[in-house]
Amino acid sequence: MSEIxxxxxxxxxxxxxxxxxxxxxxxxxxxxAQDALGDVVFVELPETGQQIAAGEEAGVxxxxxxxxxxxxxxxxxxxxVNTALEDEPEKVNQDPFGEGWFFKIEPDDVGxxxxxxxxxxxxxxxxxxxx
Amino acid sequence: xxxxxxxGPARTPLYDQHVAAGGKMVDFSGWSLPVNYGSQIEEHMxxxxxxxxxxxxxxxxxxxxxxxxxxxxxxxxxxxxAKLDEWGALYGALLNATGGVxxxxxxxFLPTGYRCVVNAATRDKVLAWFAEHAQPGMxxxxxxxxxIAVQGPAAIGKLNEVRPGLVPAELKPFQAVQQAxxxxxxxxxxxxxxxxxxLPPTEGVSLWQDLLANGVAPAGLGARDTLRLEAGLxxxxxxxxxxxxxxxSNIGWTIAWQPEERNFIGRAALEAERGKSPMKLTxxxxxxxxxxxxxQIVTTTAGDGIxxxxxxxxxxxxxxxxxRLPRAxxxxxxxxxxxxxxxxxxxxxxxxxxxxxxxxxx
Numbered sequence: 001m002s003e004i005x006x007x008x009x010x011x012x013x014x015x016x017x018x019x020x021x022x023x024x025x026x027x028x029x030x031x032x033a034q035d036a037l038g039d040v041v042f043v044e045l046p047e048t049g050q051q052i053a054a055g056e057e058a059g060v061x062x063x064x065x066x067x068x069x070x071x072x073x074x075x076x077x078x079x080x081v082n083t084a085l086e087d088e089p090e091k092v093n094q095d096p097f098g099e100g101w102f103f104k105i106e107p108d109d110v111g112x113x114x115x116x117x118x119x120x121x122x123x124x125x126x127x128x129x130x131x
Numbered sequence: 132x133x134x135x136x137x138x139g140p141a142r143t144p145l146y147d148q149h150v151a152a153g154g155k156m157v158d159f160s161g162w163s164l165p166v167n168y169g170s171q172i173e174e175h176m177x178x179x180x181x182x183x184x185x186x187x188x189x190x191x192x193x194x195x196x197x198x199x200x201x202x203x204x205x206x207x208x209x210x211x212x213a214k215l216d217e218w219g220a221l222y223g224a225l226l227n228a229t230g231g232v233x234x235x236x237x238x239x240f241l242p243t244g245y246r247c248v249v250n251a252a253t254r255d256k257v258l259a260w261f262a263e264h265a266q267p268g269m270x271x272x273x274x275x276x277x278x279i280a281v282q283g284p285a286a287i288g289k290l291n292e293v294r295p296g297l298v299p300a301e302l303k304p305f306q307a308v309q310q311a312x313x314x315x316x317x318x319x320x321x322x323x324x325x326x327x328x329x330l331p332p333t334e335g336v337s338l339w340q341d342l343l344a345n346g347v348a349p350a351g352l353g354a355r356d357t358l359r360l361e362a363g364l365x366x367x368x369x370x371x372x373x374x375x376x377x378x379x380s381n382i383g384w385t386i387a388w389q390p391e392e393r394n395f396i397g398r399a400a401l402e403a404e405r406g407k408s409p410m411k412l413t414x415x416x417x418x419x420x421x422x423x424x425x426x427q428i429v430t431t432t433a434g435d436g437i438x439x440x441x442x443x444x445x446x447x448x449x450x451x452x453x454x455r456l457p458r459a460x461x462x463x464x465x466x467x468x469x470x471x472x473x474x475x476x477x478x479x480x481x482x483x484x485x486x487x488x489x490x491x492x493x
Contacts (some may be wrong), residue, residue, distance in 0.1 A: 038167060
């Protein structure tokens with residue numbers, strides 16, 4: 001069973017969003033997603049300062065098996081990106097909710113987080129995909 | 132082989148071992164096999180540096196025996212089995228009448244006759260082809276055996292530790308030896324030293340477990356694909372198919388033109404192309420970040436081509452591919468990846484052999 005931390009909200013496309021204490025939203029992909037992708041070899045991140053709308057493509061995660069677009073769960077402007085992933089893309093597999101984070105967004109409207117899936121609803125999405 | 136009650140992929144006798152080792156099971160040509168056991172990159176590097184093992188029991192083993200066995204195989208295989216000494220093996224292709232590739236295979240010449248190892252996905256097609264072209268004084272029979280490939284610089288050492296004397300020091304590459312009911316061939320699909328062993332199912336399970344206990348890493352389909360591509364080896368269905376000529380697939384060397392009187396199936400069609408195939412299968416190294424993949428279009432100074440197999444090379448830490456390009460293509464080229472043109476270099480495969488990178492990265 002993949003790990004699903006309670007403080008994260010999710011998109012059905014397997015991205016997670018976490019509201020931090022400083023009001024920023026951290027974004028990454030879930031444990032379920034990294035397991036399905038296999039070994040990650042390249043990550044394309046957005047630029048800091050970039051404006052992104054909720055649901056818009058914000059980057060690409062590429063494994064040996066396939067390339068997958070990353071969609072932003074919320075609208076806002078990118079304040080930082082995880083440059084460590086350039087040399088160590090395997091962090092996405094090893095620690096998808098921690099050191100494998102992709103980027104941080106200053107959200108236009110934290111209310112958008114309420115529209116995302118909570119842990120249980122996301123678990124259901126994963127269960128459906130397996131059958 | 133056990134087949135589940137309801138329609139689902141078939142299982143090899145090693146299925147439980149894969150699950151116990153954390154194998155991520157996928158459906159591969161109707162077989163449930165592990166794509167990895169956690170990290171295909173780690174499994175790949177284990178084979179390059181030490182030893183890894185693959186369950187290849189899904190492959191199709193066909194024993195061909197009888198007085199006409201040699202004549203039959205000299206007719207259907209484009210390489211010449213008459214070249215073989217007893218216990219020798221060769222790699223070659225089965226061609227159709229228009230010179231397209233039906234399958235690639237390894238043929239072993241044994242005291243009891245010949246053993247052919249063909250692909251899993253082509254099993255029914257090849258058996259039907261054999262039936263169509265069978266000669267009166269021969270039989271052919273598909274065998275249900277476990278097949279384990281143990282590959283890597285330490286592979287033979289690890290095997291001899293768990294089964295002393297199994298792999299004699301004098302066993303040469305492309306040579307086989309019979310040990311009780313086991314056939315051990317110094318062959319493989321990784322570009323490393325090692326053997327492929329065909330053995331009865333119950334003994335296969337215990338060999339797997341003993342190798343695991345002795346530090347041999349289970350390796351899945353993902354690692355198998357990155358290893359063989361680094362080694363410049365073709366995969367039927369990607370680099371070879373019924374519409375491609377062996378002369379445009381980097382396996383022209385497996386066509387035994389001599390003796391001229393040997394009329395193997397497809398010969399006439401190939402003669403027309405001999406020495407002047409417009410396309411060749413060659414290698415690419417991507418200069419940028421990204422992954423080369425099957426179907427991407429390649430633009431060269433000599434014209435366009437297409438990638439047949441692409442992947443990430445763990446040994447080289449960049450993307451590599453096999454591509455069918457115009458014969459004169461060389462130097463730099465452009466590959467269209469997800470709508471963008473990326474720079475790649477044309478290189479002659481293999482990319483890696485015996486753990487060493489053979490191509491220039493810059």
